[in-house]
Amino acid sequence: MKRKKIIIIGGGPAGLMAAEKLSSVHSVCVFDKEKNIGQKFLIAGKGGFNLTNKAHGLELISKYTPSGFLNNALLSFDSTDLRQWISEIGIPTFVGSSGRVFPEKGIKPIDVLNRIKEKLIQQGVQFFNEHEFIRFDSNKTVTFKNHEGNIVIEADYILFALGGASWPVTGSNGTWRIIFESMGINTKPFQSSNCGINICWPETLRINHAGKPLKNVRLSTSNFKVMGEAIMTDYGLEGNAVYKLVPSIRDMFNNNEPVKINIDFKPLNTKEQLINKVKGKDVSSKNYKEIFNLTTTQLAIIKAFTNKNSFQSIEGFVSSIKKISIPVDSLRPLNEAISSIGGISLDEVNDDFSLKKYPKIYTIGEMLDWDAPTGGFLLQACFSMGNYAAKSILNEDI
Numbered sequence: 001m002k003r004k005k006i007i008i009i010g011g012g013p014a015g016l017m018a019a020e021k022l023s024s025v026h027s028v029c030v031f032d033k034e035k036n037i038g039q040k041f042l043i044a045g046k047g048g049f050n051l052t053n054k055a056h057g058l059e060l061i062s063k064y065t066p067s068g069f070l071n072n073a074l075l076s077f078d079s080t081d082l083r084q085w086i087s088e089i090g091i092p093t094f095v096g097s098s099g100r101v102f103p104e105k106g107i108k109p110i111d112v113l114n115r116i117k118e119k120l121i122q123q124g125v126q127f128f129n130e131h132e133f134i135r136f137d138s139n140k141t142v143t144f145k146n147h148e149g150n151i152v153i154e155a156d157y158i159l160f161a162l163g164g165a166s167w168p169v170t171g172s173n174g175t176w177r178i179i180f181e182s183m184g185i186n187t188k189p190f191q192s193s194n195c196g197i198n199i200c201w202p203e204t205l206r207i208n209h210a211g212k213p214l215k216n217v218r219l220s221t222s223n224f225k226v227m228g229e230a231i232m233t234d235y236g237l238e239g240n241a242v243y244k245l246v247p248s249i250r251d252m253f254n255n256n257e258p259v260k261i262n263i264d265f266k267p268l269n270t271k272e273q274l275i276n277k278v279k280g281k282d283v284s285s286k287n288y289k290e291i292f293n294l295t296t297t298q299l300a301i302i303k304a305f306t307n308k309n310s311f312q313s314i315e316g317f318v319s320s321i322k323k324i325s326i327p328v329d330s331l332r333p334l335n336e337a338i339s340s341i342g343g344i345s346l347d348e349v350n351d352d353f354s355l356k357k358y359p360k361i362y363t364i365g366e367m368l369d370w371d372a373p374t375g376g377f378l379l380q381a382c383f384s385m386g387n388y389a390a391k392s393i394l395n396e397d398i
């Protein structure tokens with residue numbers, strides 16, 4: 001006999017993990033406003049599908065902002081636990097480059113989602129798709145809108161796992177914020193995270209070099225630097241190294257500071273080492289590319305953002321190789337960002353993600369205001385939060 005009635009709203013990784021843990025004991029219904037659950041999970045699987053990252057313990061928790069907020073959830077269900085859980089439902093994983101954990105070759109994102117769903121159905125979870133949550137109250141009553149009208153459902157516990165606001169075509173559009181605000185829950189506006197940046201490239205540079213990679217560069221702002229790869233695009237820069245700079249860039253924009261991104265094209269060489277390369281050689285700006293081993297795109301960027309005198313002097317040119325400063329216009333919009341910050345303010349929730357103002361109502365996953373880089377850390381946090389909230393309910397209800 002199942003004991004309590006639990007409704008979970010939002011069929012993404014956070015909600016599905018909570019459903020899996022709770023349904024062994026309680027009666028669980030999962031509601032989602034889309035035709036199918038897990039749409040963002042499937043999108044995540046289209047690129048590199050990083051289910052988690054091999055980082056664990058202190059290394060794992062160091063990836064999240066603000067620090068400390070997710071520690072208990074992450075430490076009670078870390079990347080090893082996630083790999084174990086997913087392998088038990090029939091999805092073996094492997095560790096790829098930079099510690100990213102992927103499903104074994106040949107396993108598609110839909111296979112992973114179907115396995116999770118099958119496990120939940122076996123455990124008696126009921127799914128209600130095309131049910132949009134539009135209201136809740138302190139008696140744990142939730143109103144949904146579906147094609148027949150409104151339905152009202154009462155539960156012993158409610159878990160909201162409504163996602164953030166990036167890629168709204170997946171269903172996670174953040175329109176729920178207004179409902180929580182109307183219930184006295186503070187929320188923060190959504191902002192893009194893990195996204196590209198807009199740069200107003202000079203026209204010829206844009207036309208001739210959009211799509212070209214900038215490999216092994218160091219990117220920096222005034223307070224953060226990172227090594228890696230970026231891709232030059234029509235509108236600016238994309239790529240993992242750029243995403244890591246986004247929190248710093250976003251803070252500067254939020255403080256109304258002008259933002260510049262600096263590129264060091266030869267991070268492994270000092271200025272002196274680069275100057276030594278020209279000793280005894282007949283140098284002119286025509287053979288910079290060969291002498292300093294630069295790509296055509298690197299050279300074009302340096303030329304576009306260096307004044308003529310500097311470009312023609314060796315000292316000036318080498319300084320530009322080491323640091324070219326490019327004004328950043330803005331971050332790419334939410335509909336392209338991999339994740340978002342904003343949503344439920346963290347001071348509204350207890351350690352187990354239950355709302356301080358509404359007992360037995362929880363908010364989990366990307367709908368809360370935290371941040372993490374790509375590389376499996378986003379999904380890991382969502383699964384860990386689902387697990388932790390479920391554990392708290394199970395402990396409470398013994």
Ligand SMILES: Cc1cc2nc3c(=O)[nH]c(=O)nc-3n(C[C@H](O)[C@H](O)[C@H](O)COP(=O)(O)OP(=O)(O)OC[C@H]3O[C@@H](n4cnc5c(N)ncnc54)[C@H](O)[C@@H]3O)c2cc1C
Pocket residue numbers: 009010011012013014015031032033034037038039040041043044045047048049050051052131132133134161162163164166167170171172173174176337338339364365366367374375376377378379380382
């Ligand atoms: C392009 C892309 C690539 C990504 N790649 C990775 C990756 O490789 N690794 C990684 O770790 N992370 C990745 N992510 C991020 C990851 O997918 C998300 O962090 C994660 O899906 C968030 O999980 P969630 O359960 O909090 O919410 P979501 O997965 O967003 O699910 C929320 C659910 O709530 C439903 N919902 C919303 N509002 C309502 C409402 N009013 N009523 C009913 N239902 C509602 C939505 O339909 C949705 O199904 C990627 C994201 C994108 C966009």
